[in-house]
Amino acid sequence: MKNTSWLEGTCLFSVLMERSRFLLSITLLLVHHSSICTVGATQTNITTDQSALLALKSHITSDPHNILVNWSTTTSVCNWVGITCGARHLRVASLNLSYMSFTGTIPPHLGNLSFLVALSFKNNSFHGSLPHELSYLRRLKLISFRFNNFMGSIPSWFGSFPKLQSFDLYGNQFSGTIPSTIFNLSTLQDINLSANKLSGVIPREIGNLTMLKEIYLDSNNFNEIPKEIGFLHQLEKLYVQLNALKGPVPVVVVNMSSLTELTLYDNSLSGGLPDNICQHLPSLQILNLGRNQFDGLLPSKLCHCRELLFLNLEENNFSGSIPKNIGNLTMMKLLSLGYNTLTGN
Numbered sequence: 606m607k608n609t610s611w612l613e614g615t616c617l618f619s620v621l622m623e624r625s626r627f628l629l630s631i632t633l634l635l636v637h638h639s640s641i642c643t644v645g646a647t648q649t650n651i652t653t654d655q656s657a658l659l660a661l662k663s664h665i666t667s668d669p670h671n672i673l674v675n676w677s678t679t680t681s682v683c684n685w686v687g688i689t690c691g692a693r694h695l696r697v698a699s700l701n702l703s704y705m706s707f708t709g710t711i712p713p714h715l716g717n718l719s720f721l722v723a724l725s726f727k728n729n730s731f732h733g734s735l736p737h738e739l740s741y742l743r744r745l746k747l748i749s750f751r752f753n754n755f756m757g758s759i760p761s762w763f764g765s766f767p768k769l770q771s772f773d774l775y776g777n778q779f780s781g782t783i784p785s786t787i788f789n790l791s792t793l794q795d796i797n798l799s800a801n802k803l804s805g806v807i808p809r810e811i812g813n814l815t816m817l818k819e820i821y822l823d824s825n826n827f828n829e830i831p832k833e834i835g836f837l838h839q840l841e842k843l844y845v846q847l848n849a850l851k852g853p854v855p856v857v858v859v860n861m862s863s864l865t866e867l868t869l870y871d872n873s874l875s876g877g878l879p880d881n882i883c884q885h886l887p888s889l890q891i892l893n894l895g896r897n898q899f900d901g902l903l904p905s906k907l908c909h910c911r912e913l914l915f916l917n918l919e920e921n922n923f924s925g926s927i928p929k930n931i932g933n934l935t936m937m938k939l940l941s942l943g944y945n946t947l948t949g950n
């Protein structure tokens with residue numbers, strides 16, 4: 606399903622492009638039809654796609670299930686396993702090598718796949734760093750290198766994808782900070798950098814990505830959420846658990862009315878929670894602030910988070926009694942308040 610939806614977008618785009626080009630110039634329309642594209646000053650065609658993929662094949666050092674046997678010039682590129690060509694251009698639109706147990710590196714030639722919309726290499730053992738030539742892939746909407754062994758910093762040229770919607774580096778060994786050029790990814794809807802070795806402040810430029818709906822930064826070493834995150838009026842899911850956040854919960858975070866899931870479990874956050882924490886979080890379903898150093902009383906009006914399904918405040922130092930109205934949260938499936946210094950019945 607997902608696979609086709611990424612490509613549908615391309616076709617729609619092509620139709621619009623074609624119309625405007627038709628109005629402008631018949632020559633351009635012809636150019637568009639023959640699926641020629643330029644990388645720098647060089648023209649490319651399906652043969653370029655083929656040689657880029659053969660270069661990738663030669664950089665794959667282990668293919669235990671012999672998946673790449675039909676990646677050969679005797680078979681049309683569009684029939685190679687893992688490849689989907691766009692219906693219109695007959696150029697490679699999706700390269701999906703997920704779950705194929707490959708070991709290898711990424712050659713710069715992949716930057717020649719100028720019609721690529723989706724690039725997905727989930728669950729393999731690709732390693733090394735990412736060549737900057739990937740930044741030529743101007744049509745990309747989806748990048749996933751989830752569960753591989755890439756390392757080094759996240760390159761600053763990651764800012765150069767004007768249509769990127771989904772960016773997933775979950776489970777690699779990327780280190781350093783998130784580059785501030787991320788501000789350029791204005792179409793981004795979800796980002797997953799969980800389980801890497803990233804650190805420092807989450808760049809305040811993230812506040813420019815107003816289309817963001819989901820942010821996953823779990824299991825890194827981030828120490829601060831910038832207040833600019835409050836500009837993300839469509840943000841539904843914010844996961845920054847198992848990091849090194851400290852100080853009070855930023856007020857802007859508990860003021861984002863679009864949030865449905867907020868998980869800051871296992872950090873070093875401290876101070877009290879605002880008593881009216883639920884006033885601006887009407888849609889919250891998951892609130893996980895367990896394993897921090899919060900203290901003071903529990904918020905007295907948690908019952909205003911009426912949609913709550915999961916509330917975890919365990920392993921903090923909350924004191925006082927449990928507000929009775931917590932019983933009004935009738936949707937609640939899991940409530941954890943253990944390991945605090947709460948008193949009463």
Ligand SMILES: *[C@@H]1O[C@H](CO)[C@@H](O)[C@H](O)[C@H]1NC(C)=O
Pocket residue numbers: 607608699701702703704723725747
């Ligand atoms: C890639 O392939 C996997 C397994 O075949 C599939 O589950 C996934 O949806 C595909 N992803 C994309 C972006 O095409």
Ligand SMILES: *[C@@H]1O[C@H](CO)[C@@H](O)[C@H](O)[C@H]1NC(C)=O
Pocket residue numbers: 648649650651652653
């Ligand atoms: C692709 O372009 C090259 C020259 O740039 C040409 O030799 C080749 O025949 C073309 N291939 C196709 C399939 O059009």
Ligand SMILES: *[C@@H]1O[C@H](CO)[C@@H](O)[C@H](O)[C@H]1NC(C)=O
Pocket residue numbers: 672675680684685686
């Ligand atoms: C290439 O291999 C895949 C899986 O092994 C298969 O589904 C596909 O049909 C093959 N393509 C051709 C043209 O033989």
Ligand SMILES: *[C@@H]1O[C@H](CO)[C@@H](O)[C@H](O)[C@H]1NC(C)=O
Pocket residue numbers: 647648649653656657713714715716717738
């Ligand atoms: C493709 O990319 C490689 C490396 O980036 C380059 O050497 C080659 O000339 C490019 N062009 C074509 C048409 O293959």
Ligand SMILES: *[C@@H]1O[C@H](CO)[C@@H](O)[C@H](O)[C@H]1NC(C)=O
Pocket residue numbers: 704728752776
């Ligand atoms: C992908 O890799 C992760 C981490 O190694 C593993 O937990 C998960 O089960 C794998 N998924 C699949 C579908 O192989």
Ligand SMILES: *[C@@H]1O[C@H](CO)[C@@H](O)[C@H](O)[C@H]1NC(C)=O
Pocket residue numbers: 761762763764765766767786789
């Ligand atoms: C930002 O995007 C524009 C247009 O896509 C591009 O020209 C520019 O190089 C990008 N800047 C960075 C820092 O990535």
Ligand SMILES: *[C@@H]1O[C@H](CO)[C@@H](O)[C@H](O)[C@H]1NC(C)=O
Pocket residue numbers: 788789809810812813833
């Ligand atoms: C991104 O946000 C910063 C402030 O957080 C602002 O100064 C800058 O102009 C924004 N950049 C873009 C490209 O919108």
Ligand SMILES: *[C@@H]1O[C@H](CO)[C@@H](O)[C@H](O)[C@H]1NC(C)=O
Pocket residue numbers: 773775795797799800819821822823844
């Ligand atoms: C992102 O990473 C988290 C782990 O932090 C995982 O549970 C989640 O399913 C991922 N989501 C997406 C959309 O990639």
Ligand SMILES: *[C@@H]1O[C@H](CO)[C@@H](O)[C@H](O)[C@H]1NC(C)=O
Pocket residue numbers: 835856857860885
């Ligand atoms: C919280 O949000 C309201 C509007 O929803 C706004 O008026 C107020 O200034 C915000 N407070 C903070 C601290 O961001």
Ligand SMILES: *[C@@H]1O[C@H](CO)[C@@H](O)[C@H](O)[C@H]1NC(C)=O
Pocket residue numbers: 900922924946
């Ligand atoms: C927990 O709070 C009590 C007072 O309510 C205080 O005496 C105690 O030192 C605190 N414990 C920790 C580990 O901060």
Ligand SMILES: *[C@@H]1O[C@H](CO)[C@@H](O)[C@H](O)[C@H]1NC(C)=O
Pocket residue numbers: 908930933
């Ligand atoms: C909680 O529910 C009880 C009855 O079930 C009701 O009397 C009370 O007003 C409710 N409290 C709040 C704060 O909604």
